[in-house]
Amino acid sequence: MTVHDPDALTRHIAQQIALLNEHLVTAPPRQAARTLSQVLDPEDGILGQLTTLMVTGSRFAQDRATAGVLPPEVWLALGRAAYEFHDIGLDLDDHAEDLRRLAQAPATTPIPASASALVARRHR
DSSP states (O other), X not given: OOTTOXXXXXXXXXXXXXXXXXXXXXXXXXXXXXXXXXXXXXXXXXXXXXXXXXXXXXXXXXXXXXTTSSOHHHHHHHHHHHHHXXXXXXXXXXXXXXXXXXXXXXXXXXXXXXXXXXXXXOOO
């Protein structure tokens, strides 16, 4: 698999994400929290890289829409996706320390749940 075969690369990445999901389903809480912390890392994590991919896709679509090859709605949709990924990353970054703390906590230390935290909603 090389960059010369983007279809194979895309399938491989999707398969790796599926494996990561399977790992999260079965991992102990500390390991799952550590994995999520890495996935959500804004610089090197999957979410940050997906955000960058959407930004790049939006720029590509902008060029193609300007040239009349793609409808402008494609550019706008990719731009919205980039902004949404960015906003999601910012929202989750507020909780990065909680995940790091869980990843480092001894297995026998329960983290108290707060009822209000379980029903908290964010309005946009």
